[in-house]
Amino acid sequence: MHACVIGAGVIGVTTAWQLAREGWQVTLVDAATEPASGASHANGGQLSYSYVAPLAGPGVLPHLPSWLLSPSSPLRFRLRADPLQWRWCLQFLQACNARAASATSAQLLALSYLSRQVLHDIQQDNPIDFAHARNGKLIVYRTPALLDKARAQVALQADLGSDQQILTTEQLIAQEPALAPARATLAGAIYTSSEESGDCARFTQGLARQLATMGQVTLRPQTTIQQLERHHGRIRRLLTVTGEAIEADQFVLAAGMGSRPLLAALGVRAPLYPLKGYSLSLPCHQEQVPAISVTDYERRTVYAKLGDTLRIAAMVGIGMPSQGIEADRIALVKRQAQELLPQVNLGPAQAWAGQRPATPHGRPLIGRSRAADNLWLNIGHGALGFTLACGSSHLLGSLMAGAAPAINPAPFRPDC
Structure with missing residues (x-):
C-alpha cells in the first residue's frame, strides 16, 4: 500500500515515519525546501505531556475584556471581514466551560501519554540529537489567587495519572535558582518533574533524515500542490503546480493551515484558524538560565533551555497578518523576559513568528475525512503539535491499518 503524506512539519514527518515503519510505501510532500519550515520551526520547545489543558477554558471569559483592551495582553485580536474567524471564535467561546475543558483535558492527556511513549521508543531505537532533556516543568504564578485556582487542575490531572507538586515561593527558588531575581513577584508554582523539552525543528529534521534512508520512502520537498483530484468519492x-501527478492508495493531510484550502476545494470546511505565536532564540552558554522549563502563567510565556539555546515563546494573535513579525509584540516579549530573567542578555536574540493551526475546542482532528474514503487528517494541534505529534501519528497509523488503537479515537474523529 502506498500513502502520500502532505506536510513536512513535525506532524507530517512523524506520520510518514509511523506509516513507513508499519510497512507502507510513503511519499512525503511539502512546498518548503526542508522539513519544519513552518509552525514547527521555532516553537516553545516544551514537551508538556502532563499539562495539556485546552486554551478554551472557564478562566478565559473573565479575563477576555482586559486581554482585549490591554496592549501588554498575551492575546491580541484583530477583527476581520472573515466568516471563518467569526465562526471559529463563536465555537471557541462555546467551549469555554468547565465541563468541556475537563473532558478535553482528559482526552488530550491520553493522547499525550501515548505520544511520550512513542517518542521514548524512537529515542531508544534510533536516537535523534534534538537537545532532548527530561528536565521537568515549572508553571509559575504571580498571584496567590491564581495559584489557588490551579489546585483544581492539579487535582483533576492527579486523578488521570499526573504527578505534580504545588510549591511556595521559597520552594520554587530552591528548585530553580535562576528565578531568584524575580522572587518578589512570584507567588509559587506547579512543578511536574516528568516533563521534557527539546528542539522541535531538530527532531523533525532528524526524523526526516531517518526517513531518507528507508527504501520505501520518497521525500518530495519544494513540491507545491495545486489540488487533490477526487473521482467517485476517492x-x-x-x-502539483507544475502539472505533475502523484498517485497513491491513501492520502494524509498534515499540512497545518495549508490543509484548509485543500479541504475547501473538496467542499468541506475544516474548523481551523491560525493562532500566531512569537519566539526568541538566543545563546545561553554564558548566562544563568533556567535548567527547568518554565511557563509564566499570567503572561503565557514559556522558557526552555535547548542545548546551548534559550527559547522564549509567547503570545497568541488572532486575525494577525500571516507574514512578518510585529515589532511591538517582540518588544513586549523581550521586556517581560527581562523582568523575569534580568541576568540574561537578550541582545543577540533572534525573533520568529509562526501560525499555529488550532481547533476551537483544542482537540486535533485525527482520522478519516468526510471528503473522500481514502483521505485522512492529522491536523489542528495548536500549540501542542510537538507534544502530541508522535501519539497522533501512532493513532492515525492504527486507524489506517484497521488495527485496534492504543487510545479511544472518538474524541479526535474529524467532522470535515
Missing part, C-alpha cells in the same frame, strides 16, 4: 491523485 482521491485519485495529487496534482
Whole structure:
C-alpha cells in the first residue's frame, strides 16, 4: 500500500515515519525546501505531556475584556471581514466551560501519554540529537489567587495519572535558582518533574533524515500542490503546480493551515484558524538560565533551555497578518523576559513568528475525512503539535491499518 503524506512539519514527518515503519510505501510532500519550515520551526520547545489543558477554558471569559483592551495582553485580536474567524471564535467561546475543558483535558492527556511513549521508543531505537532533556516543568504564578485556582487542575490531572507538586515561593527558588531575581513577584508554582523539552525543528529534521534512508520512502520537498483530484468519492491523485501527478492508495493531510484550502476545494470546511505565536532564540552558554522549563502563567510565556539555546515563546494573535513579525509584540516579549530573567542578555536574540493551526475546542482532528474514503487528517494541534505529534501519528497509523488503537479515537474523529 502506498500513502502520500502532505506536510513536512513535525506532524507530517512523524506520520510518514509511523506509516513507513508499519510497512507502507510513503511519499512525503511539502512546498518548503526542508522539513519544519513552518509552525514547527521555532516553537516553545516544551514537551508538556502532563499539562495539556485546552486554551478554551472557564478562566478565559473573565479575563477576555482586559486581554482585549490591554496592549501588554498575551492575546491580541484583530477583527476581520472573515466568516471563518467569526465562526471559529463563536465555537471557541462555546467551549469555554468547565465541563468541556475537563473532558478535553482528559482526552488530550491520553493522547499525550501515548505520544511520550512513542517518542521514548524512537529515542531508544534510533536516537535523534534534538537537545532532548527530561528536565521537568515549572508553571509559575504571580498571584496567590491564581495559584489557588490551579489546585483544581492539579487535582483533576492527579486523578488521570499526573504527578505534580504545588510549591511556595521559597520552594520554587530552591528548585530553580535562576528565578531568584524575580522572587518578589512570584507567588509559587506547579512543578511536574516528568516533563521534557527539546528542539522541535531538530527532531523533525532528524526524523526526516531517518526517513531518507528507508527504501520505501520518497521525500518530495519544494513540491507545491495545486489540488487533490477526487473521482467517485476517492482521491485519485495529487496534482502539483507544475502539472505533475502523484498517485497513491491513501492520502494524509498534515499540512497545518495549508490543509484548509485543500479541504475547501473538496467542499468541506475544516474548523481551523491560525493562532500566531512569537519566539526568541538566543545563546545561553554564558548566562544563568533556567535548567527547568518554565511557563509564566499570567503572561503565557514559556522558557526552555535547548542545548546551548534559550527559547522564549509567547503570545497568541488572532486575525494577525500571516507574514512578518510585529515589532511591538517582540518588544513586549523581550521586556517581560527581562523582568523575569534580568541576568540574561537578550541582545543577540533572534525573533520568529509562526501560525499555529488550532481547533476551537483544542482537540486535533485525527482520522478519516468526510471528503473522500481514502483521505485522512492529522491536523489542528495548536500549540501542542510537538507534544502530541508522535501519539497522533501512532493513532492515525492504527486507524489506517484497521488495527485496534492504543487510545479511544472518538474524541479526535474529524467532522470535515
